Amino acid sequence: MTATYELTDLDKLEAEAVHIFREVAATIERPGLLFSGGKDSVVMLHVAAKAFWPAPVPFPVMHVDTGHNFDEVIAFRDRVADQLGVRLVVASVQDDIDAGRVVEDTGPRASRNRLQTVTLLRGIRENQFGAVFGGARRDEEKARAKERVFSFRDEFGAWDPRNQRPELWSLYNGRHRRGENIRVFPLSNWTELDIWNYILRENIALPPLYYAHKRPVIERDGMLLADTRFLQRIEGEAPFEAMVRFRTIGDATCTGCVESTAATAAEVVTEVAAARITERGATRADDRISEAGMEDRKKEGYF
Secondary structure: OOOOOOOOHHHHHHHHHHHHHHHHHHHOOOEEEEOOOOHHHHHHHHHHHHHHOOOOOOOOEEEEEOOOOOHHHHHHHHHHHHHHOOOEEEEEHHHHHHOOOOOOOOOOOOOOOOOHHHHHHHHHHHHOOOEEEOOOOOOOOHHHHOOOOEEEEOOOOOOOOOOOOOOHHHOOOOOOOOOOEEEEOOOOOOOHHHHHHHHHHHOOOOOHHHOOEEEEEEEEOOEEEEOOOOOOOOOOOOOEEEEEEOOOOOOOOOEEEEEOOOOOHHHHHHHHHHOOOOHHHHHEHHHHOOOOHHHHHHHHOOO
16 A cells, blocks of 8 residues: 655645745855844755755855844854854944944934845845845735745845736746846745744754743833843833743844743744734834835835
C-alpha cells in the first residue's frame, strides 16, 4: 500500500516561501535579505536556509540599523549571521545623520524610524540589490495588505499601490531596469499565529525579548515602553517594573511591549490565538501617526 502524506497549513506556507526564494535566486541578480533579528526576519532566514540546503544561503543579509536597537537583538543578529555563515551588511542611520543626508528629530517623542527609508535606499543602491526580501505580512497593517508578493519599486524606491503587477497562479514578474528593484515578501500570506506555530514546530531561537521577563517600563499614550537609555522621559513619567514581552521588535523609542506571562513558544501561541489586535497596531507608536501613515512611508521607499 502506498503511503500518503497530507500537507498541513504550515507545510503549504513554507513550500510557498521556498518557491519564492528559489524563483528570485533563479531570475533576479544580486538579491539580499533584510534581517533585523525580529521574529519575522528570523523565520524568513530560517526558511531561506531550508530552501537552499545543503548549500549555504546564496545572498547576503542586510540590517538597517537605527542605532536605537535593543542590545539583546543586536547580539542575537550577529550570532545568527555567524552561525549560518551569511555575510551581514549593516546600513547605519547614524551614518546618514552624520553625513547630513537626514536630520534627526529631537524631544521625548522623537524616533529614527522614518529616517530608515533613506538608509534602506542607500543600502540597496550601494550593494546593487536587484531584489530585497522583507518579512512583512499582509495581516500586519492596512497598507501591507495591499502588497503583492513581488512589489515593484521605481528608481526612487517609490511604491505605487494603484499600479501593481498581477500574480495569477503564483507567477511572478521580477523584470526591472537598472536602478529599479523588487521588494519580495515570502511571508505575505502568513499570520502572526502562523509565525509562532512555525517557531514552535521548528524550535527556532529568538531574542529573549519575545518571551515574558521583568523589566522597567513607562506608560505613554496607552503603551508600555521599555525604559532604555534611548528613551527620553516626559515630565511626570516614572518607570515601574512589569512582567512583559514584545510582540514586535524595532526602534526602542517607539516599540511597545505588552504585559504577559508567556515564557515559552507554546504559551505565546495560546496568547496570540486569543489576541484581537495586530502586533503593530498594539505596540508600534510610529504606526499611530495617521490612518495612512504606513502607506505614505511605503510610497517614499519604506518596506
